[in-house]
Amino acid sequence: SAVISQKPSRDICQRGTSLTIQCQVDSQVTMMFWYRQQPGQSLTLIATANQGSEATYESGFVIDKFPISRPNLTFSTLTVSNMSPEDSSIYLCSGGTGENTQYFGPGTRLTVL
C-alpha cells in the first residue's frame, strides 16, 4: 500500500489569489491524479500528473487554471489560479502502485472568499 499526504489540509483564500497544493507519496508510484470534490458531490477527475511531461487534463479543466507539476515519482503539486468562490472545494490527489490500486490522500479543503 501507499500512504499519501497533502499540504495544506485546509486554507481560506481571497478571490484573485492562487494556492499551490502539495501531494507526497511515501513510495514511488507510476501514476498520480488530481480530483476535485465540490460540496455534497462525488469526485471529479481534474488531470493526470505525468512524471517529466505535461499533465493530461480532463474536459472542462485547463492548464492555465490548474497548472500541475510532477518532478519525480513521489511528489506532485496542483495550483488553483486566480481563484473565485466557485473554486471552493476539496482537492484530492491519488497515486497508483504496482498493485494497480489507487490510493488517495486526505484532501485539501479550500474556501475562497
Added chain:
Amino acid sequence: DAKTTQPTSMDCAEGRAANLPCNHSTISGNEYVYWYRQIHSQGPQYIIHGLKNNETNEMASLIITEDRKSSTLILPHATLRDTAVYYCIVRVYASYDKVIFGPGTSLSVIP
C-alpha cells in the same frame, strides 16, 4: 461518464450484513470491478476488486454475477464506522487507468 449504476442510499442495522448492489451491464472483458468508500471528510479508501470470481478480504466480500453485468459488495457485520459513501467502479487492471467516480451509494448503519 460513470459506467455503473448504484442505489442512491441504503440503511443497514448494526451487526447485520450490508449488501450493496452495482450494475455494470457494459463492462468490457478486460475491466475489473473495484469498490471504494469515502467516510465523511476523508479521502476514498480502497476496499476490494475482482474480475469474475468472487473475492474476499478482511474488509468485505465481492460477489460478481456469471455474466459480469452486476455485482454485490457485502460487509458481513456492519458497524457504525462503516457509514460512508460506497463507490462501485469499473476500470482496466492497470495503474495508468483513471478512477472515474459515479455518485455512489450512501450507506447509513443504524444502531
